[in-house]
Amino acid sequence: MIRTGVIGFGLGGTAFHAPLVEAVPELELVAIATSKADAVHAAYPHAAVMTPEALIADPDISLVAISTPNDTHFPLARAALEAGKHVVIDKPFATSAEEAAELIAIAKARGLVLCPFHNRRWDSDFLAVRALIESGRLGEILLFEAHWDRFRPDLAQPWKESIAAGSGQLPDLGPHMIDQVLVLFGPPEALSADLAVQRVGGEVDDYFALTLHYGIRRVILASSRLIAAPRPRFGIHGRQGSFVKYGLDPQETALRAGGKVADPGHGLEDPAQYGVLTLPDGTRATIPSDRGDYRRFYSGIAAAIAEGAPPPVDPADALIGLRIIELARQSAREGRRLAL
Secondary structure: OEEEEEEOOOHHHHHHHHHHHHHOOOEEEEEEEOOOHHHHHHHOOOOEEEOHHHHHHOOOOOEEEEOOOHHHHHHHHHHHHHOOOEEEEOOOOOOOHHHHHHHHHHHHHHOOOEEEOOHHHHOHHHHHHHHHHHHOOOOOEEEEEEEOOOEOOOOOOHHHHOOOOOOOHHHHHHHHHHHHHHHHHOOOOEEEEEEEOOOOOOOOOOEEEEEEEEOOEEEEEEEEOEOOOOOOOEEEEEOOEEEEEOOOOOHHHHHHOOOOOOOOOOOOOOHHHOEEEEOOOOOEEEEOOOOOOOHHHHHHHHHHHHHOOOOOOOHHHHHHHHHHHHHHHHHHHHOOOEEO
């Protein structure tokens, strides 16, 4: 059993890290660092409640998962690595590529597992998209579009709405969207970007549109907090057909509502949200989404620690993603395309 501590018990800690650690047999959730002691005692009575400093210093804890405000990820991860802990970091991995490179260097020097929590690789719809593209049924992909929209006009989460490092829509949802594209196509050659603050009283970007350039292929990633009727989650267009998919993977909604990853229907999409493949002759076919399963991330972490397997997400991918985010901000400021 790999004794594990979670730092942070907000959305990330309660809906993702704690329940996923509990669901993996090789991991044991022994401590949570939070000020919400009553909530921890109610949900995980066997887990100790500590300060972040005490959790990191505990010699019996081998793995630390960090799910705290963005600008605390780097100092907490650095302290945990320097204390000899394996580390999982929620997105964004760090607030800059420079910070990410430093964490990667420390982990490599100490022989520790360091992994970004890019769990969206195991979304039901993304698994279907990846399988469809790899099958070749769409032919050469010329246009790949991904949207992740919400309607949240109110400024309800102060730490996400301030100009502090790491805030804004781009570092919030961008890391997942960029990571999925890196899995499919690798790093782009160049990018151009548009960012905006559209909500009244807002200080940080709540809209972004990134265009990633891969030769003649274009990848467009877009997100807004002011869209009530979401656009297609995925729109993929190749020389041999198109695939269009609406709706989000159901795992987050289920976990936030108190569901368990062991529930029989967990990770299964409503068939009404399955994507549709359209061929050039007009033939249409529904493509079922695979079962999503975020447990595969933490099972991969356990294998990396216990068996020396590669981590489920290479931290180098998070570093590339942060470089893309930094270039996107520069591109938006300067109004021009930039080489990666």
